[in-house]
Amino acid sequence: MQKGFTLWFTGAKGSGKTDLAECVEGTMLERGMDVELLSEEILREDFATEQTSQDVLVKRAGAIANMLTRNNVPVIVAVNAQKAECRNEVREEIGQFVEVYCDNKTDSADFEKPEKAEVVVDPEADEELNCQTILRTVGLLGYLPDGTADSEYSEDEEEKIKKRLADLGYI
Amino acid sequence: MGFFSRKKKTQAKVMVVGLDGVPCSLLKTFINKGITPNIKRIIGDKLPLHMSVVYPEISAVSWPSFMTGRDPGGHGIFGFTDLLPNSYDMYFPNYTNLDAPTIWDRLGEMGKKSIVINQPSTYPAKKIEGALISGFVAVDIFKSVQPSKYMGQLKRMNYKVDIETDKARQDADFLFKELDKALKNREKALEIIKKKEDSWDYIELVVTGTDRLQHYQMDAIMDEKHERHQQAMDYYSKVDALIGRLYDGFCKETGTDGENFIMLSDHGFTEIRQEVYINSWLEENGYLSFEGDERTLANISPDSKAFSLDPGRIFIHREGRFPKGCVAEQFADSLRDEIQQKLKSLTFDGDPVIKDVFTPDQIYNGKHIGKAADLIAWAHYGFDLKSATTKGEIFRKTDLTGMHTQDDAFLWAGGDFADGVHITELADFIVGKFK
Numbered sequence: 001m002q003k004g005f006t007l008w009f010t011g012a013k014g015s016g017k018t019d020l021a022e023c024v025e026g027t028m029l030e031r032g033m034d035v036e037l038l039s040e041e042i043l044r045e046d047f048a049t050e051q052t053s054q055d056v057l058v059k060r061a062g063a064i065a066n067m068l069t070r071n072n073v074p075v076i077v078a079v080n081a082q083k084a085e086c087r088n089e090v091r092e093e094i095g096q097f098v099e100v101y102c103d104n105k106t107d108s109a110d111f112e113k114p115e116k117a118e119v120v121v122d123p124e125a126d127e128e129l130n131c132q133t134i135l136r137t138v139g140l141l142g143y144l145p146d147g148t149a150d151s152e153y154s155e156d157e158e159e160k161i162k163k164r165l166a167d168l169g170y171i
Numbered sequence: 172m173g174f175f176s177r178k179k180k181t182q183a184k185v186m187v188v189g190l191d192g193v194p195c196s197l198l199k200t201f202i203n204k205g206i207t208p209n210i211k212r213i214i215g216d217k218l219p220l221h222m223s224v225v226y227p228e229i230s231a232v233s234w235p236s237f238m239t240g241r242d243p244g245g246h247g248i249f250g251f252t253d254l255l256p257n258s259y260d261m262y263f264p265n266y267t268n269l270d271a272p273t274i275w276d277r278l279g280e281m282g283k284k285s286i287v288i289n290q291p292s293t294y295p296a297k298k299i300e301g302a303l304i305s306g307f308v309a310v311d312i313f314k315s316v317q318p319s320k321y322m323g324q325l326k327r328m329n330y331k332v333d334i335e336t337d338k339a340r341q342d343a344d345f346l347f348k349e350l351d352k353a354l355k356n357r358e359k360a361l362e363i364i365k366k367k368e369d370s371w372d373y374i375e376l377v378v379t380g381t382d383r384l385q386h387y388q389m390d391a392i393m394d395e396k397h398e399r400h401q402q403a404m405d406y407y408s409k410v411d412a413l414i415g416r417l418y419d420g421f422c423k424e425t426g427t428d429g430e431n432f433i434m435l436s437d438h439g440f441t442e443i444r445q446e447v448y449i450n451s452w453l454e455e456n457g458y459l460s461f462e463g464d465e466r467t468l469a470n471i472s473p474d475s476k477a478f479s480l481d482p483g484r485i486f487i488h489r490e491g492r493f494p495k496g497c498v499a500e501q502f503a504d505s506l507r508d509e510i511q512q513k514l515k516s517l518t519f520d521g522d523p524v525i526k527d528v529f530t531p532d533q534i535y536n537g538k539h540i541g542k543a544a545d546l547i548a549w550a551h552y553g554f555d556l557k558s559a560t561t562k563g564e565i566f567r568k569t570d571l572t573g574m575h576t577q578d579d580a581f582l583w584a585g586g587d588f589a590d591g592v593h594i595t596e597l598a599d600f601i602v603g604k605f606k
Contacts, residue, residue: 023319026321027319027320029322030322153265167337168382171558
């Protein structure tokens with residue numbers, strides 16, 4: 001059974017959190033994990049109105065991530081959570097929490113750097129390599145299932161293919 | 172021209188739109204009847220050409236021939252199904268079995284980036300220079316997308332790699348709804364990926380809904396009085412509208428008149444008159460029998476001389492090639508010739524069924540020619556060759572109304588192509604634009 005955990009991407013605005021989060025999401029999906037992504041865009045579209053403040057949005061992200069995590073759904077969060085206190089509260093609440101700090105080496109007055117992030121990446125570095133670095137840490141912490149996706153057809157896939165070919169009259 | 176005023180060479184960009192199974196003859200009818208006004212606008216005076224494809228004329232074989240510029244002897248895929256060596260075990264050749272570089276592989280070597288959407292015969296998806304979403308016979312969305320970073324977005328937009336063919340075959344309303352959804356998804360997927368990729372050099376988008384519609388509703392397409400005729404025409408109009416948007420976007424982005432915009436199909440289509448069960452014919456003519464009640468190739472009797480795989484491929488049951496093979500090498504060719512001649516003389520209501528029966532050396536070239544069947548039959552229009560081993564008549568009809576054709580695919584492209592162009596000519600043509 002897969003384990004729930006929250007993979008929280010932290011960094012100043014424009015530091016590449018969402019792009020990297022999507023890369024990690026894709027790799028997890030490829031491995032057959034039922035992962036969900038809560039990006040700034042998704043949160044704004046589905047869980048907020050124009051009046052929703054950033055602090056409230058971050059709290060909501062934390063609450064949803066908590067719900068998914070405790071139901072064994074891995075969740076990736078990529079939202080502009082500027083305040084360290086906010087992020088630490090979420091960490092305390094959820095427990096199975098891995099923070100990825102996208103350190104673009106700029107000092108932003110609005111962004112409070114994390115004191116302890118499990119992974120620190122340079123968003124200017126190769127995206128694939130960063131993705132692998134993150135997944136290696138997540139794996140070491142025991143959150144990833146074994147093995148990678150098989151490129152050959154499983155029995156179940158073969159049956160689906162047979163059915164589809166038969167539906168179209170090819171076999 | 173002054174010393175410093177050399178003309179700057181514009182970087183080539185190419186866009187290809189594939190319409191799976193759309194016959195040239197039908198496309199011309201649509202153009203004349205105003206069903207596809209965008210295609211009419213795009214082509215101007217230059218009508219689409221009739222294009223021939225490989226044998227057998229199915230997407231699993233034809234698209235790889237487009238992608239690689241080689242016939243099955245060169246790329247290694249001879250059908251939707253094939254047999255494991257020295258065995259009767261069937262397997263489904265996939266993208267990992269394709270043994271030749273594709274257009275995008277070659278462009279990748281040149282540092283060019285490709286975005287390929289819904290390309291049949293590219294499952295499971297491999298990493299390419301750019302992005303790839305597999306088409307038919309993809310079954311798992313998470314194995315159909317590279318790079319994987321696009322999987323989440325495709326999952327969230329409920330992207331489907333194919334329509335639900337079982338339900339679509341039974342329920343025409345469902346079919347048309349699914350076709351519409353799929354068409355929108357292909358376009359949206361391209362938009363998402365184009366937005367994320369910082370550049371592109373080659374884009375290819377394949378619409379496979381046309382093939383699905385033609386399999387299930389070819390009678391409705393061909394008969395103006397059919398109750399679903401207009402619904403079918405509406406679908407082609409939607410495909411046409413998509414092509415219009417893609418073309419206009421391409422011209423705008425490239426600042427050209429669309430000279431590198433290409434449209435094609437991978438085979439044609441016609442109405443089914445009869446399905447023709449080759450294994451039943453072999454059985455009736457004493458070449459094939461089964462042991463026990465289960466009529467599968469694994470239960471082929473040791474004295475069987477030949478059997479067939481879809482569509483129209485006949486294998487001599489050779490010693491050494493198959494576990495129970497009984498035909499010694501010195502007799503194989505004469506048996507093959509005998510079956511070839513007999514099959515050519517097959518008729519239905521006095522009409523010839525088989526147009527030709529080829530040996531591999533007549534139609535294939537390349538290192539994989541040894542994997543080919545001993546005979547590859549090509550039927551006249553209306554006769555859909557099948558190789559099911561279920562007991563029954565040679566000639567049968569099911570609810571399927573459309574079948575593939577080999578010589579009525581279409582091509583619309585620049586270059587010096589003429590009617591009768593072959594699908595294997597296109598890969599070099601496209602790659603050549605970037606040299």
